[in-house]
Structures are given as structure tokens and as C-alpha cells.
Amino acid sequence: MAGSGFGTLIRLSTFGESHGKAIGGILEGIPAGFTLDFDELQKDLDRRRPGQSAIVTQRKESDKVQFLSGIFDGKTLGTPIGFLVENEDQRSADYSELEKAFRPSHADFTYHQKYGARDHRGGGRSSARETVSRVVAGAIAKQILAQKGIRIDAFVDQIGSLQWTGEWNSGLKELSESTVVRVPSLELAGKMEELIREVRKEGDTIGGRIRCVIEGVPAGLGEPVFDKLHAELGKAMLSINAVKGFEIGSGFDSITMKGSEHNDLFTSDGKTKTNYSGGIQGGISNGMPIDFRVAFKPVATIMQSQETINESFEPVSLSGKGRHDPCVVPRAVPIVEAMAALVILDYYLIQNSYRQ
Numbered sequence: 001m002a003g004s005g006f007g008t009l010i011r012l013s014t015f016g017e018s019h020g021k022a023i024g025g026i027l028e029g030i031p032a033g034f035t036l037d038f039d040e041l042q043k044d045l046d047r048r049r050p051g052q053s054a055i056v057t058q059r060k061e062s063d064k065v066q067f068l069s070g071i072f073d074g075k076t077l078g079t080p081i082g083f084l085v086e087n088e089d090q091r092s093a094d095y096s097e098l099e100k101a102f103r104p105s106h107a108d109f110t111y112h113q114k115y116g117a118r119d120h121r122g123g124g125r126s127s128a129r130e131t132v133s134r135v136v137a138g139a140i141a142k143q144i145l146a147q148k149g150i151r152i153d154a155f156v157d158q159i160g161s162l163q164w165t166g167e168w169n170s171g172l173k174e175l176s177e178s179t180v181v182r183v184p185s186l187e188l189a190g191k192m193e194e195l196i197r198e199v200r201k202e203g204d205t206i207g208g209r210i211r212c213v214i215e216g217v218p219a220g221l222g223e224p225v226f227d228k229l230h231a232e233l234g235k236a237m238l239s240i241n242a243v244k245g246f247e248i249g250s251g252f253d254s255i256t257m258k259g260s261e262h263n264d265l266f267t268s269d270g271k272t273k274t275n276y277s278g279g280i281q282g283g284i285s286n287g288m289p290i291d292f293r294v295a296f297k298p299v300a301t302i303m304q305s306q307e308t309i310n311e312s313f314e315p316v317s318l319s320g321k322g323r324h325d326p327c328v329v330p331r332a333v334p335i336v337e338a339m340a341a342l343v344i345l346d347y348y349l350i351q352n353s354y355r356q
């Protein structure tokens with residue numbers, strides 16, 4: 001069945017439900033002979049892990065990855081890399097009401113309509129628990145890209161109406177990662193954390209935005225016309241749970257600009273003075289930083305009573321149970337980086353296949 005695999009030369013397939021035995025994946029196309037840094041990989045998993053701070057879901061998972069194939073003596077073999085991460089802290093009884101009723105705006109209703117059968121425990125396959133596999137695969141891709149001088153930095157730049165308006169440079173990454181929210185400002189981090197705590201106290205949720213900057217990408221990556229680089233990045237980002245928007249470069253602000261303001265004028269080294277294109281023109285990277293933003297909704301499970309319907313479409317009221325994120329963006333930062341890394345490595349290898 002379509003839907004659980006992503007990519008062309010670098011191809012990730014994932015499996016698993018939130019309250020099943022394990023989550024895992026098969027990653028194909030990783031070149032042979034690459035020495036993996038397993039501590040670095042675990043760091044990315046820890047950045048995504050539930051229970052990492054007081055402002056995220058309190059489900060406690062160790063998220064230790066077990067590699068089953070494709071790696072020998074710490075080096076990739078070029079064969080499929082099979083891996084899994086066990087689920088350790090499911091509390092499935094919290095979800096018994098969801099066997100028959102649907103949470104408004106989660107995926108309970110649509111999974112039921114599509115398959116006529118679903119694992120209602122913790123949202124089953126629709127839970128963002130699945131993204132642990134993306135982070136394992138993306139961390140491997142990110143390490144390979146780093147060796148080629150390509151770095152991927154995502155960070156939170158908005159929660160609710162609190163927005164970071166500073167100038168990004170990769171030197172800010174350490175600062176942003178030192179805050180639980182993952183925003184590059186200590187002052188704003190405090191305000192954002194406070195906002196998330198308040199929202200959680202009200203039993204509610206709030207949305208936010210992640211910006212991602214990819215530096216060191218050579219000109220030439222991207223496959224027009226249907227597989228444009230920004231189209232693939234857009235698909236990768238929109239496949240992440242709770243994502244509602246993707247903007248590259250000037251994005252929706254371009255609507256009100258004139259060509260004379262918006263054109264990125266060349267400099268003598270083939271770069272451009274401005275980067276409204278966000279590093280991609282005609283679906284092909286132009287050598288400038290790739291720069292995009294991803295909008296996340298306030299997620300569905302709220303600890304307040306709401307009217308909904310059951311499987312017979314009768315009205316029932318439902319109040320969220322279980323352990324949930326009041327705001328998902330701090331934990332989504334490594335997921336955005338992982339999906340970006342899978343796309344860039346895939347397109348890098350495709351581009352190399354054109355060259356002798």
C-alpha cells in the first residue's frame with residue numbers, strides 16, 4: 001500500500017503504532033562505508049523524546065534505537081538499515097472512550113472512515129510517535145550531509161502570537177538548543193515557556209512555527225518539473241503531524257511585493273544580494289541558503305469537555321485523557337531537520353548520478 005514510504009534513492013519506510021510493541025523503519029540507499037556517530041544520533045532522538053521537559057507530553061520513553069541490519073562495526077554496509085524503537089510507557093486504558101468516539105480534529109474519524117478498523121489506543125498509527133523513525137533516518141542523513149559541508153538548522157520562531165524577529169545565523173543554534181522551547185532568545189524563551197504553561201493549565205493547546213535554514217547546498221539540486229526541490233520539501237514538511245502550512249523564502253509575503261523589490265540581484269560570485277527565493281529557483285537550488293517555515297496547529301487533544309460524535313454519529317461529550325503535548329513545536333524541531341535531511345541527501349545523490 002502506498003503511504004508509508006518516502007524518497008527515491010534514499011528511501012525510508014516506517015511502521016508501528018503508538019501503543020503497539022515498537023516503532024521502526026527500513027532505510028535504503030545510504031552509501032556504504034560511512035562511520036556513524038551513535039551518540040550524535042541519540043542526541044537527535046533525545047531532542048524529540050516525550051517527557052524531555054515540563055512543557056511537553058509526560059509519557060516517558062527512553063527512545064533507544066536498536067539497529068537490526070545494514071551496519072557492521074559502526075559502518076554502513078550499503079544494504080537496508082532496519083531499526084526499531086520499543087514503546088515502553090503506553091497507558092492504553094486512558095483511551096478506552098476513543099474506541100467508539102472521535103476526538104474533534106485528531107485522525108480518529110478519518111482513519112475509521114478509511115479503514116473501517118483502527119487501533120484507537122493513543123491515536124495508533126496517526127500518533128506522532130511514528131516520527132521517532134523519521135528522526136533515526138534523518139539523523140543518519142544529516143551526518144552524511146555534514147561531511148559534505150551541508151548543515152541543517154531548525155528552530156522555533158513563533159508560539160501563538162509571540163514571534164522572534166531577529167537575524168538568524170548558525171552561531172545562534174547553541175542558544176536556541178539551550179532553551180526548552182528551542183528559540184534563539186532567552187527573553188522570548190521565558191515568555192513562550194510561560195505561555196505554554198498557562199495554556200496547559202487551562203487544559204488547552206497552542207500552535208507555533210519552525211524556521212529551517214540549510215547552508216552549504218550546492219547549486220543544481222532539484223528535479224523539474226514535478227519533483228522540484230521546494231515541492232519535495234513541502235511534501236516532507238506537510239507529512240509531519242499537525243503541520244498546516246509551508247512557506248519558502250518570501251512565502252505569502254510575496255503577494256504584496258513588486259518584482260522590483262522581490263528580485264534577488266546577483267553578486268559577482270553567482271550568489272544573490274537578497275534571498276526572497278529561499279535558495280530555490282525553478283525547483284533547483286541556487287547555492288544560497290534554503291530557508292523555509294512550517295506552521296503547526298494547536299493540537300487536537302485538549303483536557304476540556306467538547307461535543308463530538310460516536311461511531312453511530314450520535315452526539316457525545318468527550319474530555320481528553322492521556323498524556324499530551326500542549327504545544328508540539330519544541331519537539332518538532334528535530335523532526336523538521338530530519339525530513340529536510342532526507343530530502344537534501346536524496347536530491348544530492350540524484351544530482352550526482354548525472355555527473356561522470
Ligand SMILES: Cc1cc2nc3c(=O)[nH]c(=O)nc-3n(C[C@H](O)[C@H](O)[C@H](O)COP(=O)(O)O)c2cc1C
Pocket residue numbers: 057105106107126127128240241242243297299300301323324325326328331332335
Ligand atoms: C511532536 C508532535 C507531538 C504531538 N503530540 C500530540 C499530542 O500529544 N496530542 C495530540 O492530540 N496531537 C499531537 N500531535 C498531533 C497529532 O499527531 C496530529 O494532529 C494527528 O495525527 C492528526 O493529524 P493532522 O493534525 O496532521 O491532520 C503531535 C504532533 C507532533 C509533530
Ligand SMILES: C=C(O[C@@H]1CC(C(=O)O)=C[C@@H](OP(=O)(O)O)[C@H]1O)C(=O)O
Pocket residue numbers: 018019048049050057058059061090091121122123124126127128129130132241322323324325
Ligand atoms: C508518544 C509520543 O507523543 C505522542 C504524540 C501524540 C499524538 O497524538 O500525536 C499523542 C501522545 O501520545 P499517545 O500516542 O500515547 O496518545 C503523545 O505523547 C512521542 O512523540 O513519542
